[in-house]
Every structure is written in structure tokens, then in C-alpha cells.
Amino acid sequence: MTELGSNNMLAALQQLFPYEGWLAKLDAMALHGGARTRGMLAGKRSSSSLGSSLEFADYRPYIAGDDIRRIDWNLYGRTNKAYIRQYWDEQERSFHLYVDSSRSMTAIGEGEHNKWLTALRMAASVGYVALQGDDRVSISLFNEKEVHRQLPMLHGKHAKFTMISRLSESITEASIPSEAIDEAFVEDAGLAISDAAAPFAGGSKLPRRAGVTWIFSDGLYEQGLDSLLSSLQARQQQVVFVHILHGDELAPQLEGEWRFIDIETSRAKEVAMSPAVIEKYKRGVSEFRERLRKLCESRGIGFFSINCSEALPDSFMKLLSSGSYIQYR
Amino acid sequence: MHWLSLTSAWFGLAALLIIAMYILKKRYEPKRISSHLLWRQVLQEQEANRPWQRLKQQLLLWLQLMILLLIVIALMEPAVERKLAEDTHAVILLDRSASMATSIDTDGKTYLDTAKHELISWLDKEWGGGEVTLIVNGEYPQILANQSNQKQELVRIIEDIDPYYGTTDDETALSLARALASSSEQSMIHYFVDERYNINQEIIQAEENSLEVWHMYASPAAAEDERIRSFTLSQEERAVHGFATVMHAPQEQRELELTVTAYNEQGRKLSDKSYKQSAAASGVTTFQMYDLPQGHYYMARLTPHDQDPNPYNNKQYGLIAEERIYEALLISDGNLFLEKALQLMNVGVTKLAPTSAVPSQELLSTVHFIITDGSYEKLTKDNAWKDVLDRFPLWIVDHPAADQQAKLVHAETVVNEHEVTQYFTMDDIFISSIRELSAEELAPHDVLVQYGGAAAILAGTHNQKPLLRYTFALQDSDLPLRAVFPLLVMNSVDYLVSGSSKQLGSMLANAIPTLSMSADTSASYWHRLDEEPSDEKISETEVEDGYVTAPSVPGVYSLIELNEKGDTVQQRTAVITADATEFATASIAELISGSSNAEEPNDQIEGTGMSKLTAWLAACLMLLLLLEWEVYRRGI
Numbered sequence: 001m002t003e004l005g006s007n008n009m010l011a012a013l014q015q016l017f018p019y020e021g022w023l024a025k026l027d028a029m030a031l032h033g034g035a036r037t038r039g040m041l042a043g044k045r046s047s048s049s050l051g052s053s054l055e056f057a058d059y060r061p062y063i064a065g066d067d068i069r070r071i072d073w074n075l076y077g078r079t080n081k082a083y084i085r086q087y088w089d090e091q092e093r094s095f096h097l098y099v100d101s102s103r104s105m106t107a108i109g110e111g112e113h114n115k116w117l118t119a120l121r122m123a124a125s126v127g128y129v130a131l132q133g134d135d136r137v138s139i140s141l142f143n144e145k146e147v148h149r150q151l152p153m154l155h156g157k158h159a160k161f162t163m164i165s166r167l168s169e170s171i172t173e174a175s176i177p178s179e180a181i182d183e184a185f186v187e188d189a190g191l192a193i194s195d196a197a198a199p200f201a202g203g204s205k206l207p208r209r210a211g212v213t214w215i216f217s218d219g220l221y222e223q224g225l226d227s228l229l230s231s232l233q234a235r236q237q238q239v240v241f242v243h244i245l246h247g248d249e250l251a252p253q254l255e256g257e258w259r260f261i262d263i264e265t266s267r268a269k270e271v272a273m274s275p276a277v278i279e280k281y282k283r284g285v286s287e288f289r290e291r292l293r294k295l296c297e298s299r300g301i302g303f304f305s306i307n308c309s310e311a312l313p314d315s316f317m318k319l320l321s322s323g324s325y326i327q328y329r
Numbered sequence: 330m331h332w333l334s335l336t337s338a339w340f341g342l343a344a345l346l347i348i349a350m351y352i353l354k355k356r357y358e359p360k361r362i363s364s365h366l367l368w369r370q371v372l373q374e375q376e377a378n379r380p381w382q383r384l385k386q387q388l389l390l391w392l393q394l395m396i397l398l399l400i401v402i403a404l405m406e407p408a409v410e411r412k413l414a415e416d417t418h419a420v421i422l423l424d425r426s427a428s429m430a431t432s433i434d435t436d437g438k439t440y441l442d443t444a445k446h447e448l449i450s451w452l453d454k455e456w457g458g459g460e461v462t463l464i465v466n467g468e469y470p471q472i473l474a475n476q477s478n479q480k481q482e483l484v485r486i487i488e489d490i491d492p493y494y495g496t497t498d499d500e501t502a503l504s505l506a507r508a509l510a511s512s513s514e515q516s517m518i519h520y521f522v523d524e525r526y527n528i529n530q531e532i533i534q535a536e537e538n539s540l541e542v543w544h545m546y547a548s549p550a551a552a553e554d555e556r557i558r559s560f561t562l563s564q565e566e567r568a569v570h571g572f573a574t575v576m577h578a579p580q581e582q583r584e585l586e587l588t589v590t591a592y593n594e595q596g597r598k599l600s601d602k603s604y605k606q607s608a609a610a611s612g613v614t615t616f617q618m619y620d621l622p623q624g625h626y627y628m629a630r631l632t633p634h635d636q637d638p639n640p641y642n643n644k645q646y647g648l649i650a651e652e653r654i655y656e657a658l659l660i661s662d663g664n665l666f667l668e669k670a671l672q673l674m675n676v677g678v679t680k681l682a683p684t685s686a687v688p689s690q691e692l693l694s695t696v697h698f699i700i701t702d703g704s705y706e707k708l709t710k711d712n713a714w715k716d717v718l719d720r721f722p723l724w725i726v727d728h729p730a731a732d733q734q735a736k737l738v739h740a741e742t743v744v745n746e747h748e749v750t751q752y753f754t755m756d757d758i759f760i761s762s763i764r765e766l767s768a769e770e771l772a773p774h775d776v777l778v779q780y781g782g783a784a785a786i787l788a789g790t791h792n793q794k795p796l797l798r799y800t801f802a803l804q805d806s807d808l809p810l811r812a813v814f815p816l817l818v819m820n821s822v823d824y825l826v827s828g829s830s831k832q833l834g835s836m837l838a839n840a841i842p843t844l845s846m847s848a849d850t851s852a853s854y855w856h857r858l859d860e861e862p863s864d865e866k867i868s869e870t871e872v873e874d875g876y877v878t879a880p881s882v883p884g885v886y887s888l889i890e891l892n893e894k895g896d897t898v899q900q901r902t903a904v905i906t907a908d909a910t911e912f913a914t915a916s917i918a919e920l921i922s923g924s925s926n927a928e929e930p931n932d933q934i935e936g937t938g939m940s941k942l943t944a945w946l947a948a949c950l951m952l953l954l955l956l957e958w959e960v961y962r963r964g965i
Contacts, residue, residue: 104363115363194364220364249363259357262365269365269372270357277371284370 009161012168016124018112019313029129029320030329031095031212055088094153094211095130095137096237097123101170102143102194103263104220109246109308117171118308119216119244124167125316126214129326131160139163140205141170144194144221144264147205149173194264197224200231210236218244219292220264226295233299240302240325243292247309250285252278337404344397351390392957396950403946418476418513420462421448422506423490424499424522427838427883427907430492431641432523432548440546444521445487447544451519452480452487462509467493468839470502472509494883494907495839499527519544525911548638553578555585556642556912558613559751560629562621562649569649571618573629579612586632587616591624594902596858596885599624626858626885626902642912646859646885646904648832655826656695658688658721661702666809667726670818687713696721698795698825703728703802722825722843723791725798729764735800737763737781746910747777748827749788749797749820753813760785760806774798788824793876795825795843833903838883841876842903850890850898853877858902859885883907 017023062071062082072085099119106116123139130137131154140150149170154163196217200206207213213232219225219241232239257272271277289305296303302325306315320326332338365372429441436443452461460476461483473486503520510516517540520526524547555577562571571589585608590601600622608614621627631643656677659668663680671678679696681688683704698721701708705725708714729735742755755778763783774789774796787798803809808817827834827843836842846853855867857880867880880886883905890899 107361108363218363220366222366246363249367254360257357259359260362260365260368261359263361263363265365267365268359269368271368271371271375280371280374281368285367287370288367 009165012164015168015171016121016164017128019311022125022313023128025313026125026128027132028328029326030133031093031126031130031135031326032324057086057088059083060086092155093130093133093135094207094209095127095135096207096211096213097127097137097139098147098213098215098217099123099139099141099170100143100215100217101141101148102217102220104218105244107263108218108249113246113309115218115244115246115308118306118312119242120167120171121312122242122244122306122316123214123216124164125312126326127154127163127167128160131155131157131163136211137163138207139167142199142205144196145199147199150205193223194221195224196221197227197231200228203231203235206231206235207237208235211238212240213237214240214242216242216244218249219288225292229295229299229301233301238302239296239299240304241292241296242319243289243303243305244308245285245289245305247307250307251282254278331408333406333408335405337406338401340404341397341401343401344394347390347393347397351387388960389957392953392960396953396957399946399950399953403943403950407942407946409942417457418460418462418510418516419456420464420506420510420516420518422464422466422502422518422520422522423448423487424497424502424520424526425465425467425490425493426497426499426523426525427492427494427911428525428639429523429546430494431907432546432639434546434548434638440523441490441492444544444546445490448487448519448521449484452483456480460513463487464502464506464509465490465493466497466499466502468495469498470505472505491881493839494881494905495837495879496908496910497527500532503528503532516540517542521546523547525913527910553634553636554639554642554912555631555633555637556639557587557629557631557645558909560627560645560647562627562647564649567623568619569621569623571616571621571627571629571647573616573618573645575614575616575631577608577612577614580610583608583634585614585616587618588630588632589618589621590628590630591622592626592628592858592885594625594858626904628859639912642907645906646835648834648902648904650823655697655822657724657822658693658696658699659702660685660700660704660708661726662704664702664726664803666803666814667700667702667818670809670815671822673815674819674822676822683707687711687717693717693721698722698724698822700724700726702726719792720794722795723797724821724825725796726803727764727798727800728802729762729800733764734762735765735781735783737783739781741781742785743779745775745777745779747775747788749786749817749824750777751820753817753820755780755808755813758806758808758811760801760808762801762805764800766800790843793841793844795827797821797825833888833901835904835906836879838879838905838907839881840879842879844877844888846877846890846899851893853888853890855880855903856887856889857884858887879903880905 013023059072059075060083062068062084066084070084071082075081075083101116104115105119106114108115109118127137127139134156136153136155137159138151138153140147142148149166151163151166154160196219229239229241254273257270259268259270261268293303293305295301304319304322304325316326320328362368423444425441429444430439432440434440434443438446458478460478461474462472462476463474463483463486465471465473473490474483477483499522506518506520510518519542521544524545555575558574558576560571560573562569564570573587573589575585575587577583577585584605587604587606588601589604591599593599602618602621604616604618606614606616627647627649629645629647633640633643637643654675654677656679657671658681659671659678660681660683661667662682668678668680679688679692683701699718701718701723703726705718705727708718727733737760740759742758744750744753744755758780760780763780763785766784766787771784771787774787776784776786777788778784778786780801783800785800787800789796789798808814833842833844857867867886877888886903886905888901888903889897892898
């Protein structure tokens, strides 16, 4: 690694893990494996297939061609029949991290509390833990149109540097300068309906191998979220949905009359603020989150909600304390 | 509903300003949000009732427009007519001036009689039984009945009202009526006046919201009124000459007939003589009559034409002006103008320097009046001189020092009617400096001539003796060079010696004349000579009681002075006249009909009055402001 490269890496590390001692804490964590799943290569995760681990699975009668070393001779002595001992295989686990790069993610929140930055930091932490655990990690960015910047499957502890540098590149690449807010947005400029399933249409962008899929998104799609989750589950994915919202979205501090421009559809709506309207809005937001939670829970999908106005370690610790997605080794 | 100030409606244009401000108002501020998904519920609700939303958005505008509307309406001063309760306090002002008492309406009754009759019939028919206050004018307004509701008594008082021929103070009477009306909660004022009621427009309009009913007595023929303005007589040796001025409608093609009758001392008619002359186009015709028969007093009568609304003023009495030689004491450093003019008037002048001592009693006994030319202040400081000055009619001519001069704002001259200013005009006369008099010095005297805003000639009395004051030195003016100067001096001398002659001349009814009583007189009374001579003693006065007042009814009278024993000491004849200004052509009828809230003249309307709605509007306004605040606070 050149000096320049190491400097870049340091900067990337600073961007993605700005909290002191955070990496050390992540080292002590492991991602929850969930049920036995089939992998491809040998790994540390118990597989659903039988293999050569030390974990006994079952006996079966010897048939011609079996390795005679695996005959349980003690059993043969007692029963005079040849049985073969079978063991569970240990394979690697694939983690697929999908980060929502739609404009609603990238353009909301200033500086440290940007939704997009929070989502990438979250993904980096999860990816880091996965790679440290000898699992495979793939990271993809997606928006309402396409899945892009798909990283090939990373494996091994060294791959974390690749992951970090690629994610830090994504930070600047996808974020939109806030000056872009202008009067160019006119009412009903675009009538496109944001569809979460659209970029995954055809299935080529979906994970091919069974594993765990983490989705980092604000869930602000008008449709397609449930079909996306269904198709992920159909690909034998255990899904964790990390729902990221900004503090301003949860409880806006607004007064007066506003012309709200939907950052994705460019449609404008005029709202005159009042305490009553704010109350109604808050109710609407909590209903929206509840709907998402129910959508996930009804499918056995993990749902975790994050307020990106809070510090990332705090949110991560809450995730940890829930115990179902990540745990200490 | 009435609008008292319609022009204020222009303020309504301010609505355009408010609307413009709403048009120019800052639009919705743009803000980018992640998605409308989160706002869906709010937006759906807002869109569901969009018309209401739109209305609500403009609610403040509507409220502001309504507030503006209310303010404009309030500025327009709306008022509603209200019926007056029956127990309204009625203030009645009855004009009893000479014009009311002498003008005759078509029935041949005087205005005053008609007014009394109508007032009594108002009490009979329209009066609700409330309190009635009755005021009549005069030198001072008089309250004849104060808040009385005794009808019999009121009728009696009304029937007993006598005309007042002197100078009436009409403005004060009007003010008193209004003051009395405003002191009670519900009140109305009835004015029974004629068109010569002497008030100006500002005073009529001063009280905007009071209920006033004008019962106006006027005749369209008022302009046709013919009258004798002046009638003077003079005697040259044994011949008596007369001079009369007749006022009539201008452009009148008519022959005027003037009859002069001579009477003796007992009021018996001696003889009469008629003069005919065609009317002059200017409206003023003068009769010069030579060789009138001898008599004690004379009466000039103008034969009235058919439509003359006031035959009373077609008659005037006159006394022969006596040719007498007067002696004047002139205290002066020398005043050639005055000396010459006095000599021209046959006035003997005894000159004294201001520094000289008080003259002897012998000299003073021959003097009729004293002239102080620039030395009045100095002389009054000397007690001996002051005593002398107090005993004589006084003619003061001031020589204003530099620090005493009044500021002359313009060179305009105002000449007020007075016997001193008779036949006198002051056009184009220049006075370079006039002494400024204090209010105390001015108050007891009449200002006859005003020059440049300052009083130039004043007349009055001191110790019931005539006093005349010129506030300018004759040398400071071109007046002595004018043709009118001898006339002014003659009038001045006549004024100063009035009351000292055998005849008292003419005086105003009810006036306090300038008189010099005989030293022995202890009591006096008036004795009427004209019409029905009788032995009735009118207004007997003890000398100690104070002033002798002129009789209240015009005519020819003798003032008879009695000594302590009751013997007649002196008997002098006086012509008592009514106030001539009462007959001048002046009409307030137009002023009153032009006034916004006055009723039609002679149109007796049972009271309706204006009640302003401003208080209600203010209450509405406060409610609206409260509503606006609520709208603003809630943000709905």
C-alpha cells in the first residue's frame, strides 16, 4: 500500500468510523448467524449441509463407495452392521448489505447527521463485523431506478480495506449539495412513482446465494417494498431492515407557510404550519413506521428503527441490546 | 340611516392598499423534504377541503377588509333617527326684537303675535307634557320659565311677553338655549325667530347633533321694505329745514311720498306738509325739505306701499338740532387742525398748556367739554386735574409714544355705526401710528373706527358723561386734510355735548343715555308726548338710584326732572328709537336651510333626532380585532 493510499485509507476510516475506540468495540462483536444456511466455501458458520465439522449430525447405513474411515466401529462391534457417522458441515455465511442511495437519503440532514452518511457508517460497521467474522460481504447501493456500485463478494479480514475505501468513495459521490434546492422544482413536475422493487426487477441484482440481507433505507417508497422483501426471502435471505429517519422528519420544527418539494418526485405541496398540522404529521410518521414494522414482522424480518440525529454508536448499541441481529462473541 | 360625513368614504380606497399588500405578500417558502409520503395524511386532509383551505388562507385578509370597512363607516359618522320621548325637555327661544314686533305678516298681525300664538298652540297640541324652558332675547337673554310644566302658567307668561326695541344680544340667547338643552339628557330646541335674527353661520352649525326646530318668520317681500333711515332737522333763524333718507328696493320705479308733521310741546299736531319724489335707482332717496312749519318735534311718515312688510319703520320722529355756542377747554401744546375745525363749528376754544395749573372755577363754569390733546395720562396723575376731568365730557386725543404703538397689520378701516360716525367714511385715510389700548381700557367703550386691526376712535361714557377717545395724534394722519374731518369733528362735538342741551336728541330704547342732570334734580320720570299724551309717569328714577334708562317703547318723550320739593326743574324732549339694525336687510333663512340638520323653516316637525352609531361600530371593531388575533394565534 502506497503512502498516498494509506493516507486515503486513514481519511476513509475517519469518515466511516469517526468514533474513538469504535473499531475495537466492533471487533468484539459478531453478527448473528440465524438458522443453518448453505454456503459455498468452508467457513465458520454451521451449514445446513453435512460435511466435515466436529459437530455430529446422524448415522446412516454404509453403502458401497463410502469412506470406510468414517464407519463407526464401536457400533459395528455392537450391532454387526456397518454405519457411517455423519457430521454437519461448516461453511461461510454471505452478508448482503443494500444501502438506499435515493435522494431522500442523500439530501436530508446536514453534516454528521446526514441520513446517507449514517446509513453508510451503519453498513460499514455491519460489514466490518461480518468480515472480521470470516463471512462474505457484498455491498450494493440502490435507488428507485437502479442498483449500482455493487461490490463483488468480499471475503477475509483484508477485504475490509477494500470495503472501507469503496464506501468512503460513495459518501461524496452520491451526496447532493444542498444548494441544489432551488425554484426549479415546480408543482407536479414529475409524476413518477417511486418503486422499491423496480431496480431489482429481473432478479439479477438480488443475492444468488442464501445468506443474510441488511437493508439500510428510509423506506420512503410509494410501493414495491413488500415485493422486494418477498423476493429477498424467496432467495433464502434472512432480512434485516434498518429504517433510518432524520430528527427533522420525525418532529419538524416549522412555522409559517411552506411549499414542500418532494426531493424525489419534485412535486410541490403548500402547507400552512400550525401546531395542529405538526401533530397530525407526527401521527402520520408514527403510523408509517408502524406500517413498515408490521410489514417486516409479518414476514419474520428484523426491523430496526434509527434516528440519524442521534450518535451512531448509541443506535448500534440499541441494535446490539436487542440481541437478535448482532451479539458479542 | 344618515351619513354625517359622506366624504370620508374616500378612505375606503385603503382597501386597495390592503389587497395589494396581500398580492405582493411573500409566497410560500420552498423547502425540500424527503418525501410527501410522510406528509400524506396532512396533505390529504388539506386537499380534501381545499376551498375551505383557500378561504382560510385569506381569512386574515377578509378580517382586515371588514375592519377597514368598519373604520370607514365610523368615519362617515352614521346616525339613525330616533323618536324623542314625550317627556323631552323643550327649550324655546322666542325672538322679541323690534323686527319681530313690527313686521307684519299677511294676516296683519305682527310676527311676535303670530309666534306667541303658534307657541301657545304648540303647547296645546304637540307638547308632550315635558319640561319647558322659555327664553327671550334682549340686552341680555332672559329665562322667563325654567323647566316648568305648568301649562297655564306658561301660557300666561307667553301672553305677557313684551317686545324689546333696544339692541338684542341674539348670539348669547342662542348659546344659552343650547347650553340649557345640553344640560338635560333628552332635549329639543324650538327657535321662534324672524329672518333678521342676528347670528352667523358658524354659530348655527356649531351644534351639530342637537335637535333644533326653526320656526322662521320671514316674508318674501322683506327686500321691498321701505324705511326712513334718518330724519334730521335744523333751524336757521326762524326757518326750519328737514333732511330725510329713505331706504327702499333699488330699481324701483315709484314715487315716494313723505309727510312731515309738526307737533307742539304737549304732543298736539300743529300742521303737516307732504313731499313727493321719485325713487332713486340706488335704493336710497334723500328728501330735502325747506321751510317746515314751526314745532316742538316733528314726525316724518313715508306713505307705505301695499306690500310693505313693516309699515312701522316708515315713521320717524325728529327734533330740531339746536344752534348753540359751546365752549371747549383744549389742553394742548397746540393743535391747529383741531382749533380751526372747532372754530368752524362755532365752538369757543380756551387753550391751556398741559403744564398749567387747574383753571379757575369761573372759567370752568363756562366750559361744556374738555379736550386733552396728548396730555391725558399726565393730567390724571394730578388729583386736582382729575377731579376737573371727571366732571366734564371728555375728548381724549392720544399721542402714542414709540413703545405704546399698536402693530398695524393692514391699512383697512372698519367703521361701526354710531352717531359720531354718521355720514362718515374713512376710505383711503392713512394713520401712521395708533396707540395700543389694554383690554381694560377698551372694554367699557364702543369701538367706532378700527384701523389696521387697532381701535382708532372709541366712544363711551365716564360718570354718565360722554367720552370720546382718538387713539392717534391728528398730526400722524391725513384725516385733517380730508373733507370728512369737519363732519367728524361736528359729530364728535354733538356727541360730547349731548345731554347738556335742552333737547336730549334721539336715543335707543332701553339704552342708558348720556345725560347731564341739573344740580337740583333728585328724581326724574319720562312722559310720553306722541300718539296718546297722558300723565303717566314712565320709569321714575331717583337720582341716587343710579342711571336713567330710556323708555322701552319708541316714541317721543319728555324727561322731567324734579327737585326734592317735587317741582319741575327741567323738562327735555327725547326721541326714543328702535334698534335700526333690526330693520337692515339680512336673512338667516338660507343659512339655516343650508345647515345640515335643521328642519325646514316654519315647518313644525315633531321631534326626530340623530343618534350616532359610532359606539356600536367601535364595539364591532374590537370584536373583529379579537377574532383576527384568534385566527392569527391559532394559525387556522
